[in-house]
Amino acid sequence: MSPISTEALSPSIDHLISKRSKSRTFRHFGLADLEGAPADFKPHPKPLSLSFGKPNEQYFPIDKITVDVDNYPFQKTLFPNDILEGNSITIQRNGESLQEIGIDEALQYGEVNGLPAFRDFLLKFTEKVNKPNYHDWDLIPTNGSGDGLNKAADAILDPNDVILLEEFTFIPFTNAIRNVGAIPVPTKLNFDKGGDFNVEYLQDLLENWHQLNPNLKKPKALYLIPTCQNPTGLTHSYQTREKIYELAQIHDFIIIEDDPYGYLTLPPVSKPDLANIKDFDISVDEYLANHLNHSYLKLDTHGRVLRLETLSKVFAPGLRLGFIVGHSNVIKSIRGYSNIVTRAPSGTSQLIFTNIVTKKFGGVDGYLQWILKMRLAYIHRRNVLIHSIITSKAYESNYLSIINCDSGMFAGIKLNFPQGTDNVEKLKLLNFKFLQYGVNVVLGFKMAVDLDFSHSNANFLRICFAAAENDLELQEAGSRLSNAVFEFFQNDLQF
Amino acid sequence: MSPISTEALSPSIDHLISKRSKSRTFRHFGLADLEGAPADFKPHPKPLSLSFGKPNEQYFPIDKITVDVDNYPFQKTLFPNDILEGNSITIQRNGESLQEIGIDEALQYGEVNGLPAFRDFLLKFTEKVNKPNYHDWDLIPTNGSGDGLNKAADAILDPNDVILLEEFTFIPFTNAIRNVGAIPVPTKLNFDKGGDFNVEYLQDLLENWHQLNPNLKKPKALYLIPTCQNPTGLTHSYQTREKIYELAQIHDFIIIEDDPYGYLTLPPVSKPDLANIKDFDISVDEYLANHLNHSYLKLDTHGRVLRLETLSKVFAPGLRLGFIVGHSNVIKSIRGYSNIVTRAPSGTSQLIFTNIVTKKFGGVDGYLQWILKMRLAYIHRRNVLIHSIITSKAYESNYLSIINCDSGMFAGIKLNFPQGTDNVEKLKLLNFKFLQYGVNVVLGFKMAVDLDFSHSNANFLRICFAAAENDLELQEAGSRLSNAVFEFFQNDLQF
Structure with missing residues (x-):
């Protein structure tokens, strides 16, 4: 069945919109009001504007912007063979096409709907994906x-x-x-x-x-x-x-x-293999059909x-x-x-993003290809961190297990405390061990909506593989975490 | 008397802060909580972070940004002798000084206080001005x-x-x-x-x-x-x-x-004189001491x-x-x-603004000099528009007068309707004459908080000299406006 208009549906979802939002009123002052026009009124075909407080674009002190664009994320360390020299875009005061945002347009007042080229990209992207x-x-x-x-x-x-x-x-x-x-x-x-x-x-x-x-x-x-x-x-x-x-x-x-990061679909964890990082590469079609979550x-x-x-x-x-x-x-x-x-x-943000995506990446498909390059870097970094943990003594001793790390930038790590353990008390104590070993994590219970409701499930950590500087740091962070857990369990959950 | 702390004052202004704002509560999840640390706890001197969902900067696809900066607003038409060739700044991934924002910093998450170099500039600017x-x-x-x-x-x-x-x-x-x-x-x-x-x-x-x-x-x-x-x-x-x-x-x-535009202090209206536009130039010291409003x-x-x-x-x-x-x-x-x-x-906006101001204009004083260049362009454009109006038959016939145009980008134009005229009715009708002649203005009454309260003062227009493309357009807009007013008054305030 092809999509239909919700206008045909009963009930509509309008009753779920907040009263605050529905009762909001707006006053404008600059809109033309043609009600009550005299019979012989004929508007000028080319009116000049003295109305809005909009500075002429020649007041803006920027004449040209050149942006050097990387071909891959982490291109010097993860993709050294794929560096493109001179891979830049140039942005002039006026955009050269409807898919481009010129400087004058970006630096001018814009609508909450976004500049046309940015909005056009978002619509096409959503339509496709x-x-x-x-x-x-x-x-x-x-x-x-x-x-x-x-x-x-x-x-x-x-x-x-x-x-x-x-x-x-x-x-x-x-x-x-x-x-x-x-x-x-x-x-x-x-x-x-x-x-x-x-x-x-x-x-x-x-x-x-x-x-x-x-x-x-x-x-x-x-x-x-x-x-x-x-x-x-x-x-x-x-x-x-x-x-x-x-x-x-x-x-x-x-x-x-x-x-926020569902586009980063990750295959099962494997041993990190920098030389063959591109083995995980897939086509946009394959990605949309079989990898991206619905x-x-x-x-x-x-x-x-x-x-x-x-x-x-x-x-x-x-x-x-x-x-x-x-x-x-x-x-x-x-x-x-x-x-x-x-x-x-921000118009400058819309300019930077839209022009890189449309002029360099190549529109919606090119942006999806960029996402797939990001995905490769995330797969590798996830593998480095998680491999470091699952080859540890703590993991082998079943002191911790991985809840899930098959997408995005986080893994949930469950601490296998004995039944009856006070999860929050022990996680707080374990955290001092993490700080002593030198690794910062997020304690699961700090993200509970209601800790009374979730106390028994609050035996986990959130760890993120997005921020670390390099593979060595990720590996070291994984070791520190595992070693801290091992020592903590060996010491009967005492510091 | 030198400034004192308001802490010494009674009453403070805290009771004027909204209850909504004062009662707002916040939950965080990633902050270190060192309460209850074990006696022998010693934090690692160089902890690694697996906590925040902050992408490493090597994920960002931008390696360098070059911005060509104009030396004057409208430099091709108003200041053709002051064009500086090759007047550009280059921004690398890492800023070269504390006054500069690097790409990696601009594209990363930032605080609501602003990036340090941007905030530093705003503080110094406010301190001085x-x-x-x-x-x-x-x-x-x-x-x-x-x-x-x-x-x-x-x-x-x-x-x-x-x-x-x-x-x-x-x-x-x-x-x-x-x-x-x-x-x-x-x-x-x-x-x-x-x-x-x-x-x-x-x-x-x-x-x-x-x-x-x-x-x-x-x-x-x-x-x-x-x-x-x-x-x-x-x-x-x-x-x-x-x-x-x-x-x-x-x-x-x-x-x-x-x-928003009080920095644009304008001298009394004079005949526009493009060749001698710089006669209105003043020094930053002179500007701050004798021109800028308090x-x-x-x-x-x-x-x-x-x-x-x-x-x-x-x-x-x-x-x-x-x-x-x-x-x-x-x-x-x-x-x-x-x-x-x-x-x-937006980090990109902070980057563009801060780096141009600190690396090209030269910090607070350089920014004030840029404002004085903007002021010159505004003086000229104001003169072109207002001169076109005050040399018109409508002005000579005292059908309209200038309320004020000694700063900013707007002039208030009063219509000298006979006593007892319905200001709003006549302005609405006059506006069709403006649209017929081809000039868009803002009708004063549309900006009244309460039209019943302000009906008798609502006999004015707001006109703006910021947006027009060039002098000719400003002059023409002024003529159209004046001619429309003249015809309207000559026709006994009928269309």
């Missing part, structure tokens, strides 16, 4: 996913509305939830066999909501990080995604899908999925660029809020 | 003044709080005011003799507030655009500023000073002024960069909110 299964979707740029999360909270949640979250999650989002007066409620994850979202728990929770939570409204939204869940590293199976979407339809809630957007027939993307993890965080895809009415709400809070994203 | 008259001030970058206004509203205003505004003002700010549930109340401007803020009206309003407004709380803030007031073009005299600050002290409110910050001894600046008008809007200066406790509130809404501003 994560196309929603209905007609009237839209998207809007953000200043990165932190900003996107706040905008999603504003668009959906009113005071005392309930939002469900995976029990361990990206905790800064709860700051935005509390900021709009809504209530975060955790739901269970399943840590067995690679882990997944616990669908049965969610179903039971929703079906018995009013008995279980007599003082709370039924949830209006479910926040998910379905691929390389932060901080556990687990990934929702396709069946889980289908089932959760079905529950969203039955119990009428919005799914906020946060997917976005909830692609299951969405009713406009109830809001997908948050960021360019932070697959290009660079300092751009402060991301985007949200969802139903056009929700995006319209976010557009209104954006006009109050952030206004348009 | 608008230093507050107390010790414990601070500043924070914004994504431009639209964002800054929203953050100021959040920091100060709770639901049902009252904020006073100049009766005609930058209307989009009222969207942000209503968004936090506060109430905008207009206060009077004085249009005689070049115009000024009407201090007597404000004083009377405040002294008799509860009789005049029995259902409203006493104002918590006053929003001002004191230099080249938008849309009237008028500028507060020094005496007005002193008096308003005194009223703020007596009646205990915050002054939100919005000053910021309310410099009068502030108690931390009750919040000054909003933007780089949009003196550098480029597309950067989406500005900053707010104020009491450190208010800035702390804004910092917390920034961590929810915008996060850090």
